Amino acid sequence: MQETPSLNDIIEAAERIKPYAHRTPVLQSAWFNDQTGAELFFKCENFQKVGAFKFRGACNAIGKLSESEGARGIVTHSSGNHAQAVALAAKLNGYKSTIVMPENAPKVKVDAVRGYGAEIVYCKSTIDAREETAQAIIEKTGATFIHPYNHPDVIAGQGTSAKELLEEIPDLDAIIAPVGGGGLMSGTLIAAKAMKPGIRVFGAEPELADDAFRSLQSGKIEPVLRADTIADGLRTSLGGLTFQIIQTHIDDLVTVSEVSIIREMRNVWERMKIIIEPSCAVPLAAIMDKKVEIGGLKIGIIITGGNVDLGKLPWDDA
């Protein structure tokens, strides 16, 4: 069983990633405050290195490796933000990284990972193929595998975002974040509940990827049943460690429709002039659709990333 990270681990993670990661800005929006009757504080990880919070976790996990571990290299499988995060964090630490990617991964993502100096190994587009390919590399090279979320050091790294947010806005009543594999939500829960007992922490998921919602109801990890939500960062099931942390600490977890996700993504682009991924709009959709009670409160929202294919926007087909 992996050990649950503590606030102290998050404080150490913050020190460890400080030379590499941005302290991202916290933005407000008069328009969203007006619409919601609350005060919203947007913690903008879309401005983080590689354009997503994932850099925090990868940077912390890789930074914790010994010289000799690092010298044997890093490996992960991902076609998303975690791939870029591992590639850049490895490079900044002077280590070699290998990213296992499905052979149908979009060229723009492959190029981005290669641009950070990683080696790419292609495999078939199944979870089994990815894991087997990564395992073969580990056995051959002794490289360290960095899981995208079910990893205490990754979780501690992701928790540094909520830590910074609470340092900047100490009187928040609640924080809301999306739930995919649960790494961000786990780190957020640990940081927020330890720094400010009594604060409420909400999770939000697409209705089309409501595995965490169902897992909390059934008491065991439920799989994602389909992979067609626009919120591509949230098509992942929980891991054992993240499920346990979320189950223990979360105040509520709600689901939102695709229509609401696309609407709030566009509202942020139009009103705030910042580029956010669909996943970021999920907590905002929960707020705007009144799935969580926030009237008059001060609410932090973790804006997870800004990596979007600008040639194919969700409202182009509308």
Next chain:
Amino acid sequence: MQETPSLNDIIEAAERIKPYAHRTPVLQSAWFNDQTGAELFFKCENFQKVGAFKFRGACNAIGKLSESEGARGIVTHSSGNHAQAVALAAKLNGYKSTIVMPENAPKVKVDAVRGYGAEIVYCKSTIDAREETAQAIIEKTGATFIHPYNHPDVIAGQGTSAKELLEEIPDLDAIIAPVGGGGLMSGTLIAAKAMKPGIRVFGAEPELADDAFRSLQSGKIEPVLRADTIADGLRTSLGGLTFQIIQTHIDDLVTVSEVSIIREMRNVWERMKIIIEPSCAVPLAAIMDKKVEIGGLKIGIIITGGNVDLGKLPWDDA
């Protein structure tokens, strides 16, 4: 002849608009620094009220009116950012505004102006019809006309952006901004040259709307010959006052291609995760295409606005 505003007018404008306007952030981008070998500082007026620097000028001009002038109302003709700027600045000052708009103005722009509480009067889509319609309203109501750029108080207001930028980054070697009607460039020139003698100030225009470039060559105001540049904020000719200020003070004015404008607009969206209008990408295109000499220097770029039709992006047809 209208009087040229001074740095003192800009300082007074800054005080006057302070309760209403945002002090916009200055962002940097490691990627653009890497690409250019310079240090670029983006003054982000896309985060300004109404999403554009135009709010500064309108707010200053309207704020300077006497109570009795204001009570007779404000009028302007515009289908762009100036229309929204006047509508909101009038509302915040408690005055009535009337915006003359062409009958084919996009509904989204009409709705935005109406949303700020302005009355809209439609006219035919010609300059003559706009001016006649505005003149008729002035004669009937005694309303004050606020020109979008050829107006000393508007110019002084626009100059507050460069003033803030130089306060935040005092050791800039140069500032570059786009040139449309010349209000922003005039205010930038007055602020920068008075605050920091020796600083260089560059203008940039689309090749397809190179009227200011031709005006500087011929020594008289040349009209825009066509209206099809993607940089819709820059399809305007200079006015008498802005031409005189630009002619006196500007260090260089360069032109850039449509391809470069669209490329740099997309680069900013992808790399910086902020939404900018095509007009903002014009100075950046000049830098990336090496039309101005900036190697090793600290360069301020005025990012003019972020109002874009998200349903129709310039790269959608590519």
